[in-house]
Amino acid sequence: MSQSTLTSEWLTNFSDPYAVLGISLAADDRRVLKRYRTVAKLLHPDHYTPEDDTTKDLASQLFARLVNPAYQKLKQEKGRKENVSLLRLQVRRLYRATPLAPKSDLACQLAQQPINGVDVFYEQAIAQLSDTQYQPLDQFEPLTQQLGELNLVYLQLKMGDVLMREKPTGIVSAAEARPIQFAPADTETISESYAQRHYRRAQEYMKKGNWKEAEQELRDAIKIEANKSEYHALLGVAYLQQNLQSMAKVYLRQALKLNPKDPLACRFAPKLGLEVAPPANGAQNGKAQKVQPDNKAAKHHGGLFGLFRSKK
Known part of the structure; x- marks a missing residue:
């Protein structure tokens, strides 16, 4: 991540507020606030040396343009439910277009977990990535993308039966879609x-x-x-x-x-x-x-x- 000034186009790559904060989709008020405070300390100007003006400026922009808006979306239960619904909608769109193919190692491992082990592995993976998400700042972009991918894979696993039962819509008819249903x-x-x-x-x-x-x-x-x-x-x-x-x-x-x-x-x-x-x-x-x-x-x-x- 080398942007000294964060462009609007670059910011659109981080539309998942859960990934930006580095928290799981099951986080409650307390966990959201605790993580927000942790990230705020890591990005605070006092955390950087006076000589490191470029990194300090980048940290301030990340906090103002990504972290703070993400917290505003997730600090209340209503906002969290709305954002999970948006992520579910994204999973449905991806599922109808083409099966989600994880790229990161953790997301691939999550996709292979037995159903009774999905929740535990997911929470551990989120915690592992969030530990170094903002330290150093160069880690933010790749790790946040991995966090977002974990969220999509997790939702796809939890929605599996629902996705398979949904009636196909659009150009492909129900009769044509039937052969690719998986029992x-x-x-x-x-x-x-x-x-x-x-x-x-x-x-x-x-x-x-x-x-x-x-x-x-x-x-x-x-x-x-x-x-x-x-x-x-x-x-x-x-x-x-x-x-x-x-x-x-x-x-x-x-x-x-x-x-x-x-x-x-x-x-x-x-x-x-x-x-x-x-x-x-x-x-x-x-x-x-x-x-x-x-x-x-x-x-x-x-x-x-x-x-x-x-x-x-």
């Missing part, structure tokens, strides 16, 4: 197959001892489908093979939480001091017991011999 069941099937594909690739990587590559594949699988114990268990083993015991423990514990009888988690959890449920025919006094690993099997393939049988 929820088809989307679920596609998501599941992609997750399974990541899982299979991870298995192949781990057979070759490529733990880092396997780790990335499994993280991608969990983003798509977070309720599969085998994904968490295998990721825990990948971390264990890299001597990252704390991370391994987190994912093995989650695998056991999802499925207390997950065979891979039951085998490796005791190595980290985690307790597993006893077999049905070996329970004693109803207490969990630690499973002793098979030392002979552990000698093969870095302790992963026989762990890559196909899941059905």
Whole structure:
């Protein structure tokens, strides 16, 4: 951002007041005011040295022409609802013209989140970008654009069912538009197959001892489908093979939480001091017991011999 004087044309790139302030679409009065005060301090002339007149002038213009108007739009609930409605309208227009294709890494990751993880990831992404949105000022333009993209992707995810149910209008008739409708069941099937594909690739990587590559594949699988114990268990083993015991423990514990009888988690959890449920025919006094690993099997393939049988 090199504008010493902000042109009206340049200012139109920042029509989303939520992105300008660096707050989520769920922000209330208190959060809006708190963020406004934080940005005001960062852009205050006293924040800059007397020698840095150009940056000081730019900060003053940003505050006067973007930040302050954004706050005026969002400081009351009525204004926030109106601006969210405008963003929803923008999403509908984009959806009818062409599917929204995220460009930034965080927006792409948000688009791949399971529906029950969208809100948490979105809030964390907004917080991450807003931390450095105005420091230094050169960050303002790219980060604010990323914040705006996050807002659109988030709304598209939350409006997904509504968008698909809307009747098409304009030149394309309803009969012509029908083939591109997506049923929820088809989307679920596609998501599941992609997750399974990541899982299979991870298995192949781990057979070759490529733990880092396997780790990335499994993280991608969990983003798509977070309720599969085998994904968490295998990721825990990948971390264990890299001597990252704390991370391994987190994912093995989650695998056991999802499925207390997950065979891979039951085998490796005791190595980290985690307790597993006893077999049905070996329970004693109803207490969990630690499973002793098979030392002979552990000698093969870095302790992963026989762990890559196909899941059905």
